[in-house]
Amino acid sequence: MTSVVTAGGVSVTIRGAVVDETETVLDRLVSDGVPGSLTSGHAGLWGPDAARAAARRLGWLDLPERSRGLLGRLAELVGEARGAGLDRIVLAGMGGSSLAPDVIARAGGAELTVLDTTDPHQVADVLADRLDRTLVVLSSKSGDTVEADAHRRVFERAFAEAGIGGADLRRRFVIVTDPGSPLEAVADAAGYRLVLADPNVGGRYGALSASGLVPCAVAGVDVVRLLDEAAALVPALQQPYDNPALALGAVLGSSALGGRDKLVVADNGSGLPGLDGWVEHLVAESTGKDGRGLLPVVVESVDAPGFDPAGDTRRIVLGSRPDEPVAGRDAELGVAGPLGAQFLLWEYATAVACRVLGVDPFDEPDVQESRDNTAALLRAEEGIAPTVVHTAPALVEGAVEVHARPESLKGAKDLAGVLEAAVTAAPDRGYLAVMAYLDRFGDASASGLRSLLAERGERLRKHAVPVTFGWGPQLLHTTGQYHKGGPPNGSFLQITGAVREDVEVPDRPYTLGQLQLAQAFGDQRVLRSLGRPAFRLHLRDRDEGIAQLTKVLTG
Template sequence: MRVELSVPVAADSDAEIARLVADRVPSRIAERDGTVFTDAAVAADRLGWVDLPFRAAGLLDEIEALQDRLAAEGLRSISLTGMGGSSLAPEVMATAAGVELEIVDSTDPNQVAEAIGTDLDHTVLVIASKSGTTIETDAIRRAFAAAFGAVGIDPATRFIAITDPGTELDALAAEEGYLATFHGDPSVGGRFSALSPFGLVPAGLAGVDVRGIVDSAASIASDLALDSDENPALRFGTWLGIAHARATEKLVLADTSPALRGLGAWVEQLVAESLGKDGQGILPVVVGGPSDVGFADARADAVLAVLGSESDFGAPSGFNAVVDGDLGEQFLFWEFATAIAGYSIGVDPFDQPDVEAAKAFARAALETGTQEGEYPAFADGDVEVYGEVEATDLVGALRELFDQVDEYGYIGIQAYLDRLGEAGATDLRPLVSRHAGVQTTFGFGPRYLHSTGQYHKGGHPNGVFLQITADPRTELLVPGRGYGFAELQRAQALGDAAALREKGRPVLRVHLTDRARGLDQLRRAVSEIAPHHHYGVD
């Protein structure tokens, strides 16, 4: 694995590395010594990921045996429902390997309906939830069960569960007789679970060479445990810590290798959720490549990292990195580096104190009704605008939001849309970044709630948020619940907006009464705003 770093003042890096070497941070993490993060040693219960590559042999045999069984029964289509750490790693593995793995991690009714309508006769659904009670995963499981039942297929013969021992999902799988159940290790947190059953089972069943990924991770493990400046994870973790101390707290990620396509989304979740708390942290910004907005014209608040082969680039901040290696190396490297960065910054990388707030507000919205007391500030064409705004048109409302962001703050775009059918909405990230003049992130909801959502509420309080909702194209009931997917999706949007506002974060919600025309109108409105600060329009 090759990791190249540059820092503005090498002495800072040398001193911080020396401090962490003296504290034996890498080796203590590898030894599962939780006191490295807290005197109470509670973090010891979250360090099971460090030796996963050496505990995977039996799991790999089980995956291969089940894969043969599915093939013999003509079950060739693998779908996965899971959120955050339960879906991002297998999605990266499948993308890199060029194999089909359908990820169902949305509550958009159209996206869920499309997933269910794809080749049920040959489909297996992998249901992945560490807690066993993840609301999105449970809702999608119920919808698939109803669909299988409607065509005369016993859902249990098509369901595979991945969960921690003793959860509600574990009990349900045993009661109903699922095709297979794989147990996670309770000492492995979701975002650190790439090399656990949560990452390896779905990817392996889809046809990824997961044995090769595990072997690759194992080959680098000893290097990542070294208390030495030769340890690439130690150097990178302290690099992030030094950048953070210099108020350079945004990590802009660009992949340059097809073999690492999509890795940025996994890194985004790991870094944002692990480090974004207590008013501190590193905000990952995933861009399309080194020439994209936010990378090519980065400012002093950003560090730049290329995933893959080196490109010709340089950050005004002086913090540049190239991280080159295959997926197995990347997974374990980033896990160690993130944990080490947490130590350097002074946060516990294994908790997520601000995640529950949005869930609580969403539950309240479901109980009271998502339309209760909700009135737009105004309507403009195919867009309704919600929030405290003085403007009376969409351009003016967006301008007000952009004016609220600090010069070195950021804008978070949260799109509660169909992640596949409306994938083109992602072009709003560079467009907003150009015209607002600050780093801008983009996340589909509710997917981002299990990723950057922790940072939005717990990280640096310099973000403002543009939330996009839309009238549903269809409705799909959640069997056994008193609501449908559209209402659940709306409740999650309203819940996160309420949690953000409670934290003092500005939120503007734009609701598209016609999805296609509304998105076009939103793009035009952003383009009418004169570029701010540094970023210009090409």
């Protein structure tokens, strides 16, 4: 059985038993009047405890029209940048402030350098590239993140060392932040260009807000087209039927209720590179709390290890259209359509799924604890507390140090045994999260460990273990909420690496390398305090260590 729901250029194709499983949830949503209540901004949809926050976080529904008020300001910024010869745009931001713009720029064929890391190697490479032509868009809704502070300080010093100051320096920054944030005060004091974000839109729901549009417009993307694509879907969102966003939300919600809480996501020709990562962020951080949630597992293709059917998964293909079969081993769900419409589609569907799950889609209560632990480590008398970070490894093999509690290692005597312990530590219906605090470009081959660990899991266990992969510290702002607030069934494998050449953070008692390590340890502290199995592999040499891990997993 196949059901296809289309509207506004978007199609959602549902196949097999999922059609019947979804029907009951969809009928309940319709009878409860959810489509009309949501589009009218009814804050009580997620219960009385969530109503206050929801009342301040539903502005994303109106962005296809309201964001057009930014177009004049965007034109000014583009003209000023081009007039000053600044044609290399760097976006410094985390989470929703970077993932959506990255997708928009890549889909629009524009060059946008996204800096969503504290890794000193990656930051140094960005600083070394065409600084004389660089404009930095510094985006942080809260304006108080440690990454935003570090990025601003590092770039200000780099510009000063290049002889760029005064009015020229003031032209080099565009700040995107909420009204009243600390970053707004910094922008006002320094004379940087400022675009205020909509305070009624949360970060992960802000793809069509200033957070998503400012960096991409300056980079040369036609953002009017993006808004037009989203606006075409708006009329359907009020409808009880022929509403692809409601249908998608019903699928997601019914899947979670039925115990299929892993969404294996593969791109199959969507033409929208990076959309899968944005979906992962939106769904995981919105739903993963109160011991519930949906975990997207992004895989490399429909043929990748880990896309196989398992008892607690739904397989989603991005790019499948209604006149084509859903590719990939009987995948149950295909989603296709233009980018602007897909942003709105997934935001609406995720909010609906949270209604079905009974969780608040707009808060992230477990994210702050990792930030607090990082701050505590950075405030330690000697920078990062040496007794916490520089502990003796449990095992050293070649270029890889192993740090883990003895009960987690299960007597492992070599690196192969450690990796098997990490895979098998995930309980039944659980998952393994690989968290790489490395340079996503210089150490890009580390991402290949996801599929290798998935293959190893298929050999070691009766049922395959879903394996996710994320780059730290970006993942703290994306899937981090799910890891700590979602179902307690994850196993966590951190990978950190030696720093060859560090980058100082001006007027702060730590370097970027120390900050990155503190972020890894701060998160690990939280995971361990929750009783989650957590392993850390430290690469004494990054290239050698990744090659060694690859060899062990392919041997």
